[in-house]
Amino acid sequence: MTDHSEIFTLTGSELSDGLASGQFSSEEVTKSYLSRIKEVDDKVHAFLSYDEEDMLDQAKSSDQRRASGKILGPLDGVPVCLKDVISAKGQPLTAASKILEKYRSPYDATVTIKLKKAGVVVGGRLNLDEFAMGSSTENSAYGPTCNPWDLGRVPGGSSGGSSAAVAAREAPLTLGSDTGGSIRQPASLCGVVGMKPTYGRVSRYGLAAFASSLDQIGPFSQTVEDTAQLLEIISGHDPLDSTSYPTPVPSFSNEIRQPFKPCKLGLPKEFFGTGMDDDVRKSIEQSIQWYRDKGYELVEISLPTTELSIPVYYVIATAEASSNLARYDGIRYTSRSEHAENAIDVYAKSRGEGFGEEVKRRCILGAYGLSSGYYDAYYLRAQKTRTLIRNDFDKAFEQVDAILTPTSPTPAFKFGEKSEDPISMYLSDIYTISTNLAGLPGISIPCGFTENGLPIGMQLIGQAFEEGKLLSIAHDYDRELQLGRSQPSL
Amino acid sequence: MDYEAVIGLEVHVQLNTKSKMFTRVSTGFGKSPNTLTNPVVLGLPGALPVMNRDAIEKSIKVGLLLSCKIAEVCKWDRKNYFYPDMPKNYQISQFDQPICEGGEVEIEMPGDSPSEIGSHRIVQLTRIHLEEDVGKLTHYESDSLVDYNRAGCPLLEIVSEPDLYSPEEVFAYLTSLRNSLVSAEISPCDMEKGQLRCDANISIRPVGTSTLGTKVELKNLNTISGVKNGVEYEIRRQTKALNEGETIIQETRRWNPDQKYTTPMRTKEMAHDYRYFPDPDLMPVKIDPEWVNRISKDLPEKPFDKQRRYMEEMNIPYTSTSALCGDRPLCEYFEKAASHCSAPSKVANWVVNDLLREVSHSEKDQQGVNLENCPVSPESLAELVNLIEDGVVSNNVAKEIFPEMYASRKSAKTLIAEKGLEMKSDGDEIETLCAQAISNDPDAADKFRGGKEGAINALKGSVMKATRGQANPKIVDETLRRLLLP
Amino acid sequence: MDIDYVANLARIELTPEERKKFQGQLGDVLVYFEKLQEVNVEGVTPTAHAFPRFNVWDEDEPTTGFTSDEALKNAPKSRNDQIVVPKVIEE
């Protein structure tokens, strides 16, 4: 490539190739993204902060490594930006909350260390729904992110900054976190690839917790190929996370390059009922047909507990969140209310002033579900129902290799459309939530556009720790259709 | 009406692990503030706990020592409440599946005199669970300061049944528990350093009845005397209230050690709603019987069992055993010395009197004498006692040279030789001195001949004086008797 | 839902508007949650972890942590290497 002004449109693997062949340096790549951010982020608002000097320093180090033939891996010199809940030493971590406005992380998350060890240029901090609570990125204390395909619409959430940054070509690769669909749903709404790995595949150490038993960090990119590459880098057992799973990490990027035999995909009938947008339905049906034409066997399956997944999720996630977020109290590192006169005030006022509405709503709901006299009816009952949901998936996977569903019942919706009605907002995660409850890996791949040109995503759900197979099925489709490469005009 | 008190204790003991309960940063006491912290201790966004295997092993050890049932599986729960000393505003603890259940603590009440054994009784335990400690708050005039060095240290909570009935029993219970834990090297249990802390649940009921009265939880009992005085005060307060027709309300009260009274902290209605739930960040613990067996194999002897063995098998007097048995290194020292000596009860006496006196002297100038580097080795003490037993040296001389042995690390034999302190057992010389003593004090001689046994002592005394205590008292006695009553 | 009780448990001060709004919204959410009460969960083991394991632990070998400067860098108020809080009495 000679036209350096278009570097920012490239995929991670194209950047990797270009760096390897000397077409451009990491410094040029990084500068290209920085100028793109300056050009479009006023409109998109994917970033909460970025440290230009630090990024360029990292890029120069990468170029020096490359000059001395000591690159650390295929993504050495490629920028990867982080959702603002993942710690990077010396950088802010606001979780899009006012309460963490002045906080700077004194340590690196395990994924950040892994990225640094891979030579990646660890880039800016991406917007989200405050503490990852939401499905639209409207709940950011620093203002919403806009969908690059239609600036009047939401990018999805909670990792809306991570999906929008890739869609707007402000970053080739980003990381988000997914508790109930927070990677897959925004990926779907922004027309990019986003993946939630199996629970335990990627360390949560350094990820500001929302719901500990559900949270996973995962990648965003234009292609499945890039997602495989990035997932490979961030995966692996971490002794600092007791819930990270000690199973070997295969080379996902190699695995998807192997010839892949069409297999059996399940279509859960409960996911194809009412509530699905017509354009979404049409796109998904076309994708199903594509797989059928390729020789895949598509069978109807049943996940009868699907409708329970939302109440189960909201009971468990809010309970865990109410406890996880107790540490943001105005005492040690979060902002303290200026109106606090005694210790109780420090808590109640710092939290009352520092948290946004949705965070307060969920912390209160969560505290209620655990409170004296309600624990058995709410939290314990939800945990038991969670077992039933997992059992459903276990049964399904006796029949099929992966499950195919829409990622979101609707394409990107307008700002304000759902923000005053928590339940309708909660329902936008109906297709993604059960995957988290079962701990399974799920990926969203762009599979079409609405008549108005809004992206539509298809979700594939795989078996636990079988990300290689899941990525191969996704890659089969994505390699040919490449819908994530279509670029919104900004 | 006469009332009796019913008391249950919750004792918190810091385990002496090198690193904290859920992260590998050092534990320690007296370090400068907030230097034993890391992301996990401070509860920073994203920090996660990983449990310390050693803390679990030590808890199992305590459970075995106190005859608890060790759980096959235990898990971690979050206890949610806001307090500035608690970084995450939840404490990782164990709610419904503690590491140990049941258990017992043998206690001894004071005997009629210090030299007499008191009555023994078993106090039942409810459970023992493991949790993390909180930081330390220091209060000033207008604000408070928080140091998180102690936060996250492993803390064992030992909960007794309401099975103690007087402040004296409470004291006996704490003493016994502390002896067991110290001797098992679980914790130094220094209350001054907060390594052992105690809350008491106290109720009273009419003597002869069996239902429990309304309980009051008493907090801030931070010294042994605080525990005793606080409990005593609270029993008096409740008794007075009932006698005056008041009712006791279920509440938490605080002991004010300076003013010596208890004041209300919160009532039952204000009680915390802790919202316990299983900690999703931690996996449960499975304790297989093999592990328990391995730990039980090197379990130390229980202090009271040891005391009984010393008394019954080694004929050691009660007074010596009670001084020995709370201190495991001292017992080890004693047993080693006794194994080289034919008179264990004399060795015991030397250890609890002379040795301890020297140790506590030297502790004043050189910190923390430990018996491993004791200047008088167990073998050396045994040698000294043997020299007395064999009549080589008198008891008095031995007492005199012991401090020198301690100061100089010289053996008894060396010092005796250097100073010419061997006991005089030369028959002829002693016979001459005895004859002299009789002729110098004919009165005493006559009295003795007249049947007054005690009169011989005056004669012995003058012989000993003439030899500066170095005459063998046994030979002097024999010789005097032979000369006086041929 | 006794919103004042729960808001106090969660230590979150609500404005009168929030209080009113939440009361309604959370009431609706709880009605929606009623679905859970109909599920037959008799004999079902609760899922606390997606992929449970036992004895995930570390050895007792200490590492060094933060200096007090690092520990207090983000603190809203500190003195003598400690965090300053308004005076608290034991609760």
Ligand SMILES: [Mg+2]
């Ligand atoms: Mg307690």
Ligand SMILES: [Zn+2]
């Ligand atoms: Zn406790």
